[in-house]
Amino acid sequence: MNYTKKEIKKGIKLHILNTDKFKTNLVAVFLTTKLERETVTANALISAVLRRGSNTLKTQEEISKQLEELYGASFDCGIDKTGDNQVLKFYIETVNDSFLPQTNENILKKAIENILDIILNPLIEDNGFKKEYVEQEKNNMKQRIQGRVDNKRRYALDRCIEEMYQGKPFGLYRFGYVEDLKDINKKNLYERYKQLIEQCKIDIFVSGNVNEELVNIITENQNITNLQEREPIYNQESEKNTVKQGEKIETMDVMQGKLVVGLDVNSQSEDEKYNVMIYNTILGGSANSKIFQNVREKANLAYEASSRYFKYKDNIFINCGIEISNYEKALNLIKEQLEDMKNGDFTEEEVENAKKAIISSIKTIDDEQDTSITYYFGQEMSGNQKSVDEYIERIGKVTKDDVEQVAHKVEINTIYFLRN
């Protein structure tokens, strides 16, 4: 795989991941903007309205039929939080022409035109989006936001994050808030759209068999040439800004308690975060980890017991699903594991094993198109230009001492428990 990046215009970058390993091509367009209470809901809604119809393909039905004609090109969009930014993500995946019965159609070219058309050439009526689409999508967005409670595990994690980041950008819910929806209409949403497109950071990724001709198709696409240069407005550095919380217990009609422990890692530098990755793997990132072994295998308190590192915000979240009456027991066990880590109560071998696991996952980055795109976007956002090989080398250098140093910086910020 060969990765190249070029600036089409100031603030708009084209990332090419050239590879002939796959039967598919994947195109992604990411719009990155600041996470803000004032715009979070409107931004999420924009993404929903855009996929309802463009100036060329005016209805969802037309879009769907077009995608089906392109041998089931799949179009997808999502909203993510990347550090203190809200990222509107659009993807289209197509089959390589060489695996299709008729090879005279250039499927990838059409797919690129379609995705750019959906994002940059929306259906406009009377200086606004189509009213019907806006109103329907407001209703859908309301349902989606309210639907947070349906996945209890995810809900508990989100609630813990909200507590830790109360009043801060990262504490915002990525789809926004129901109460904002009533003031949004076809005109002000379109105004916000224009502002977003003028100011946001735009990254276009193409993974697959990409030649020069295809690069030109993108750079010369009218929807791209119409875009202005910009000094993109987004948060380049993620502020360290958790609020101290302590313990938060909430109730819901659940059978099983969901325990989330949010940790501040307090890394001093970007580079130190590689050490934290090893720390997290030993703490709760694998089946050999302290939390899995002690909470699940020894005490048999849980089926799920793990931890995840959120690199951008430098937090670790520990998750367990437990019997409600076992709350204290599980929490004490978790605290013991954190203490053990501080006391250096883990072996060189565990450090080496953690490295192997992480290196193995780095090596497969190139084997999956969406993973590679996420990886290179992460590099772009952190301003950190490490190649996959350099990344592997850096992980290989982590020592037991480095991990112990991380352990001493780690502090519990919030203990969140969802129970009945």
Added chain:
Amino acid sequence: MQVIENSKVKETLYLEKLENGLTVMVIPKKGMKKKYMIWGTNYGSNENVFIVPGENTKTEVPNGVAHFLEHKLFEQENGTNSLDTLTALGVDANAFTTNDMTAYLFGCTDNFYPAMDELMNYVQNPYFTDENVEKEKGIIGQEIMMYDDSPDWKVYLNAMQILYHNHPVKIDVVGTIDSISKIDKEILYKCYHTFYNLSNMAIVVCGDFEPEKMLEEIKKRLKENKVEGNIQTFYPEEPDTIVKEKIEQKMEVSRPMYTIGIKVKPTDNPEEMVRRDIAIQILLELLVGKSSRLYKELYNEGIVFGGIGANYEFSENYAHVLISGQSNEPEKVYSRVKEEINRQKQEGISETDFQRIKKKLYGEYVKDYDDVESIANMFLANYFMGINSFDYLSQIDTIDVEYLTQVLNDVFKEEKMVISIVKN
């Protein structure tokens, strides 16, 4: 080895049935760094009544044994746990149980052969004690409770309750707190010795490998195996009818979730299974897919949001269509789906729509061949039903409007339909 090429996806399957009964399949993927191995037995949660080869009487075991066995197989006599050993090698190891099969797997970039040593060792060497069986009941108990909090799982399981009178596909793969309490080491050993005979198993490997060399590596690691006779399994008599049309459960959800089920008469002819699967996938796209008339209407009326999920699940002895999603008016979705089925039957299937959906489906089948893990899993699950996964790529060309119409009339029958709802 038998060499089966497919010119459409430009992939090759190497297959060998060894004398000891084991089937080995290798699908080489040049240039992929990830390597993947999966070892499955044609034994899942549905196989609860059987005759052990050599015995005369039926054995009946509690629900959830296959899954329990999957958890326990990692435990080793020397006190180690194979999942830990594999994890320590830096490989990504796991196992899963379905209604129809159990499988053990790992994926990695390095340490493939040491990991293969471990996988092939633990699958062939069970070690169950009273103590380690008891301890697992706590863990699986929490797994059961995790599913209890999952409304999408509940709405599915409830649909199965009213589709099936007796067939064990209606029972949760993990069993219940009560049924797993009855499991002991003797039961586990008995099921292991019956269903983990090599003649009931298959290994699939996918990655950058030489197939013949891989076969030798596998052979080296196999213990001696006595090929037993066929395992007779029994399923209770299942009427063609549904149990009842509607079931509702209360749970804390933002808005109702529904699963519409259609009971289908199973076929055990592999070719017909594939053709019917393709036809049903096409019909579901035409009925409730993103470009369908019904989806557009329901979406515009605000009755559904997001997509409508639709799939067809089947084996030799059960088959059903499931259509599911979230809606404030699940009953209305149900009646509109019924109307749409009738409309399709009356108006006939449009050739244009059919050709377009066929293209989509073809593209989706091609996309299945990029990831080593999904390739291997697909070949294994299909193999146990007597299907070669490549068949989908050739059979799709044989499907026409006439056959679709026949399947539409045979499968989408109003008297075979049920709805399950979970709401506040």
